[in-house]
Amino acid sequence: MSDFMDQFNDKQTQATFDSADVQKNKVVCILAYIPILFFIPYITDQNSNFCKFHANQGFIFTLLCCILFVISKILNVISIIDGILNYLIFIAMLVAMILLMISASQGKAVKIPVIGDAISIFH
Numbered sequence: 001m002s003d004f005m006d007q008f009n010d011k012q013t014q015a016t017f018d019s020a021d022v023q024k025n026k027v028v029c030i031l032a033y034i035p036i037l038f039f040i041p042y043i044t045d046q047n048s049n050f051c052k053f054h055a056n057q058g059f060i061f062t063l064l065c066c067i068l069f070v071i072s073k074i075l076n077v078i079s080i081i082d083g084i085l086n087y088l089i090f091i092a093m094l095v096a097m098i099l100l101m102i103s104a105s106q107g108k109a110v111k112i113p114v115i116g117d118a119i120s121i122f123h
Helices: 002-008 019-031 040-044 049-078 082-105
Strands: none
Touching (some): 019 049, 040 049, 049 082
16 A cells, blocks of 8 residues: 555655654644644644645645535436445545545655645645
8 A cells, every 4th residue: 555655645745844843743634634624734833844735635635525525416416326426435535535644644745636736725
């Protein structure tokens, strides 16, 4: 699994992280990937590149969860397989959340594929 996560690790961004900062803020950065709690790392340490990175990725993850929820509800109206679709979306988001939490706990800068660079609200 480590090789899989390393494919998405942005080594250039990770190089901007101070190792003491990473050790100090790992736990709060894990919380960033629980939808709605994305702002916790930024509030904890506004000067930390590690916290800013994971707060941004957590915000993008929260937006993605909301968008997929709306899409699944729209498809429920149209589709007969609504229960299966909701279940698959939930499982996919849960797996993504766990993988992102693992990357934060390892001090890595794993970006969400495709849209990971799209939004930056914490500077």
